[in-house]
Structures are given as structure tokens and as C-alpha cells.
Amino acid sequence: xxxxxxxxxxxxxxxxxxxxxxxxxxxxxxxxxxxxxxxxxxxxxxxxxxxxxxxxxxxxxxxxxxxxxxxxxxxxxxxxxxxxxxxxxxxxxxxxxxxxxxxxxxxxxxxxxxxxxxx
Amino acid sequence: xxxxxxxxxxxxxxxxxxxxxxxxxxxxxxxxxxxxxxxxxxxxxxxxxxxxxxxxxxxxxxxxxxxxxxxxxxxxxxxxxxxxxxxxxxxxxxxxxxxxxxxxxxxxxxxxxxxxxxxxxxxxxxxxxxxxxxxxxxxxxxxxxxxxxxxxxxxxxxxxxxxxxxxxxxxxxxxxxxxxxxxxxxxxxxxxxxxxxxxxxxxxxxxxxxxxxxxxxxxxxxxxxxxxxxxxxxxxxxxxxxxxxxxxxxxxxxxxxxxxxxxxxxxxxxxxxxxxxxxxxxxxxxxxxxxxxxxxxxxxxxxxxxxxxxxxxxxxxxxxxxxxxxxxxxxxxxxxxxxxxxxxxxxxxxxxxxxxxxxxxxxxxxxxxxxxxxxxxxxxx
Numbered sequence: 001x002x003x004x005x006x007x008x009x010x011x012x013x014x015x016x017x018x019x020x021x022x023x024x025x026x027x028x029x030x031x032x033x034x035x036x037x038x039x040x041x042x043x044x045x046x047x048x049x050x051x052x053x054x055x056x057x058x059x060x061x062x063x064x065x066x067x068x069x070x071x072x073x074x075x076x077x078x079x080x081x082x083x084x085x086x087x088x089x090x091x092x093x094x095x096x097x098x099x100x101x102x103x104x105x106x107x108x109x110x111x112x113x114x115x116x117x118x119x
Numbered sequence: 120x121x122x123x124x125x126x127x128x129x130x131x132x133x134x135x136x137x138x139x140x141x142x143x144x145x146x147x148x149x150x151x152x153x154x155x156x157x158x159x160x161x162x163x164x165x166x167x168x169x170x171x172x173x174x175x176x177x178x179x180x181x182x183x184x185x186x187x188x189x190x191x192x193x194x195x196x197x198x199x200x201x202x203x204x205x206x207x208x209x210x211x212x213x214x215x216x217x218x219x220x221x222x223x224x225x226x227x228x229x230x231x232x233x234x235x236x237x238x239x240x241x242x243x244x245x246x247x248x249x250x251x252x253x254x255x256x257x258x259x260x261x262x263x264x265x266x267x268x269x270x271x272x273x274x275x276x277x278x279x280x281x282x283x284x285x286x287x288x289x290x291x292x293x294x295x296x297x298x299x300x301x302x303x304x305x306x307x308x309x310x311x312x313x314x315x316x317x318x319x320x321x322x323x324x325x326x327x328x329x330x331x332x333x334x335x336x337x338x339x340x341x342x343x344x345x346x347x348x349x350x351x352x353x354x355x356x357x358x359x360x361x362x363x364x365x366x367x368x369x370x371x372x373x374x375x376x377x378x379x380x381x382x383x384x385x386x387x388x389x390x391x392x393x394x395x396x397x398x399x400x401x402x403x404x405x406x407x408x409x410x411x412x413x414x415x416x417x418x419x420x421x422x423x424x425x426x427x428x429x430x431x432x433x434x435x436x437x438x439x440x441x442x443x444x445x446x447x448x449x450x451x452x453x454x455x456x457x458x459x460x461x462x463x464x465x466x467x468x469x470x471x472x473x474x475x476x477x478x479x480x481x482x483x484x485x486x487x488x489x490x491x492x493x494x495x496x497x498x499x500x
Binding site for chain 2: 045046047048049052053054077079080081082
């Protein structure tokens with residue numbers, strides 16, 4: 001299976017991110033509180049680099065005038081237009097059926113962070 | 120924060136090859152109006168608190184004020200492209216960074232600057248102070264930005280509170296190299312009112328378009344432009360930012376401003392344009408029966424709009440069916456009336472190669488290249 005080595009695991013501690021090139025694609029790899037995520041480093045809207053985006057949570061759908069914060073550490077927000085994407089699925093939060101960013105398998109093999117580049 | 124790889128960017132230029140003219144780029148002071156120290160008199164330094172104690176108390180009191188802005192409406196994601204800044208550099212404060220990050224990356228041949236910190240000058244209650252800041256800003260822009268990269272062009276700003284002083288400022292700096300238009304910060308009087316005529320006369324005298332842009336003061340400050348109702352949410356307020364532009368364009372058409380100043384051009388920057396469809400349809404219809412109230416409006420009102428008003432594209436509409444957008448562009452004669460803008464470095468930035476993708480290639484070229492050239496002419500050379 002096509003795979004690309006990113007870096008030694010100790011160089012991607014929690015809170016850090018890396019960009020790795022594979023073929024013509026650039027893939028953003030994140031360590032969020034010990035969980036690894038890999039996404040295509042291009043927002044499907046206008047192509048901004050998601051690797052420059054902020055990771056956090058979001059306000060969950062709720063009743064009018066009520067705020068319910070959730071999904072902390074599960075959401076990446078595009079650095080330009082603030083579109084939100086679920087790090088697990090790549091689906092956008094505003095239109096999950098039609099707008100999503102590609103995600104890739106990512107793990108640690110023999111001390112190296114490795115991305116599986118076939119989805 | 121990951122470093123921005125600006126080298127990778129040039130690939131998009133090579134791929135698309137348009138010599139784009141970006142008609143709305145914002146540059147900023149690093150340290151509020153402290154940056155204006157070299158350009159104001161000693162007396163006004165004292166009055167503005169510029170260059171005095173940098174102790175916390177002094178800063179807090181007045182010396183770090185920028186100018187009116189939208190701090191009562193909070194964008195939870197921040198107001199910026201997150202990749203336009205570093206920990207030590209606020210967005211669009213370093214000309215060489217902007218050159219690489221915006222101009223080189225997107226193959227932008229000319230970028231027209233509208234000072235991000237002076238958009239709200241029209242809401243300032245002290246008219247003299249607004250005039251002093253406008254003049255100092257112009258000198259700062261001419262020296263700090265226009266001399267840094269030959270691709271930058273500038274909008275001089277005037278204080279709308281004092282029209283005669285504003286006209287004198289246009290006479291002072293309107294023909295300096297690199298100046299392409301006059302930024303008129305939005306204010307309370309509607310823009311068809313005679314209050315503004317000295318400013319329009321001066322702009323016309325120098326062959327400079329007047330540009331207007333959302334101010335950040337809408338429905339926040341008493342002298343800023345008004346919206347209908349007071350929005351609750353940022354998303355509501357930001358969407359409603361087109362409202363003052365609708366009222367101002369309507370006012371100018373009904374007052375016969377373009378009959379009085381037949382060579383005047385108005386550029387509506389970041390003010391939307393789809394609303395103009397409804398405006399001209401309603402106005403043309405009403406004028407058919409009510410023209411005797413405004414007999415100086417000699418032609419069907421929409422004629423004046425097509426001849427004298429231009430709109431920047433960003434934030435470009437993204438309807439679910441692109442055919443609807445093409446219909447709007449056809450109605451509004453986008454081949455003449457739209458000029459591309461990115462709004463760098465703001466959060467709602469438009470990429471010239473992505474944002475307009477729904478339009479035919481020849482229309483995109485008109486909007487990105489030909490229309491701006493016709494609008495600004497030799498001042499882009």
C-alpha cells in the first residue's frame with residue numbers, strides 16, 4: 001500500500017502539525033492531544049492550506065439563543081473563510097454530504113509517523 | 120503555526136497567467152496611530168498622544184487607539200486570513216511580506232491599497248482630528264508602501280466631516296505618483312447630499328474615482344453609516360454591510376450627482392452588487408411616473424449606474440446554481456461594471472482563480488484585467 005513517512009514520532013508531539021508531499025498532493029498531518037489525523041492540505045472551497053487553520057471545537061446545533069460547545073479537538077477551521085471540517089471524517093460541518101476534504105490513514109510504524117496515501 | 124510557503128505559490132501564477140489587478144487590499148499600521156509620528160505636527164502629537172510615554176497607562180488611555188472599528192461584533196474565527204501573520208508580525212504590516220504572500224503568489228500585477236485603519240474615519244466625532252489623521256495617513260502610505268513595490272497603488276483618504284479640507288487634501292496629494300483614487304469613509308449624510316460636492320468636484324478635477332468601503336462603524340458609532348435596525352450577530356451585521364451602499368447609490372442617482380459631475384466615478388468596494396438589480400428595477404419603474412420630482416435625472420436612472428458606478432467582486436456570491444450568478448452578472452453588465460478584489464488579508468479573502476470560476480473565461484478576464492484598466496487608466500501604468 002502506498003505510504004509516506006512524515007517524521008520520527010517524537011518530532012510530532014501533541015499540538016504540532018507537519019505537511020508532507022506525496023505525488024502531486026500535499027497532506028497535513030496533525031497531532032491533537034495524542035491523536036493523529038491526516039488531511040489533504042487544501043480546503044475544497046478555495047484551496048487554502050488547512051495546515052494554517054486553527055483546531056478546536058465548535059458550537060453544536062442547539063435551540064435558539066442557547067450555546068452548546070462540543071467536539072473540542074475534533075474540528076479544524078479553514079484559515080480563510082472559517083469553514084469547519086471534522087478531523088475524523090473530513091466532512092464539512094455546514095454541508096457534510098457535499099463538501100468534504102480527503103482524509104488519510106495515519107499511524108506510527110517503527111517510531112515513524114506514516115501516512116497511507118490511498119484513501 | 121506553520122510557516123507559509125510562499126515559493127510554492129508561484130505555480131498558480133504560471134498555471135493561470137492572468138495579469139490580475141486586485142482592487143481592494145488592506146494594509147495596516149503596526150502600532151496604531153503611533154506609526155504616524157513622523158507625519159503630524161508636534162502640537163497634534165501632543166493632542167493625539169503620539170510618541171509619549173509607552174507606559175501601560177499611557178497606552179491604555181489613548182496612544183494605541185487605532186480608529187473606529189467593529190469591536191462590538193465578534194467574529195469567533197478572527198477577522199483575518201490566519202496565514203497572513205506571524206507571532207511577531209500583525210497582518211499586512213510589512214510591504215515585502217505582502218508582495219510575496221499576495222502579489223507573487225497570485226500573479227497580481229497591481230494591488231490597490233485601502234488603508235485598513237482609516238476606513239472608519241468618517242465616524243470620528245472630532246472632524247479636525249479626522250482631517251489631521253487623514254493627511255498623515257496619506258503621507259505614511261506614500262512613503263511606507265508605494266515606494267516599497269512598484270506594483271502597489273494607493274487610495275488617498277479624506278475626512279468627510281470637512282468637505283473643503285478634504286478637497287484641499289485631494290489637491291495636495293491627488294497627483295502624487297501611485298495614487299489612483301480617493302477613499303471617502305462612510306459617514307452619516309447620504310452621499311447624494313450637497314455636503315459632499317466639494318469632494319466630488321476635487322476628485323473630478325483630478326480624474327480620480329471616489330471609492331467607498333464598509334467602515335467597521337456601521338450601526339455602532341453615532342456618526343457612522345446606519346443600517347436598518349441594529350443587528351445582533353456578527354454574521355447578521357456582516358451580511359447587512361451592503362445596506363448603506365444601497366442607500367448611498369440611490370441617493371446619488373436621485374440627486375443627479377452624475378449630471379452635476381459628469382466625469383465622476385464611484386467604486387463600491389466590498390459593498391456587494393447583486394442588490395443593484397432590485398435597486399435599478401425599482402428606481403427605473405418609479406422614475407417613469409415620478410421623474411417630475413427629480414427632473415434633473417434626465418436619463419433612465421440605471422444608465423447612470425452603468426456609466427458611473429463600479430463594484431469590486433469580493434466577497435463573490437456562491438449560489439448553489441452558478442447559472443443564477445451568471446444571470447445577475449448579465450443584468451448588471453459585469454463585463455463593464457465589475458472589478459476583481461481579494462480583500463487581502465481579511466478572513467473572507469477571494470482567490471482570483473477560484474472565486475470567479477463560475478463565470479465564462481472572457482468575463483473573468485474583463486473583471487480581473489480589462490475593467491480595472493479602463494477604470495484607473497494611466498494611473499496603473
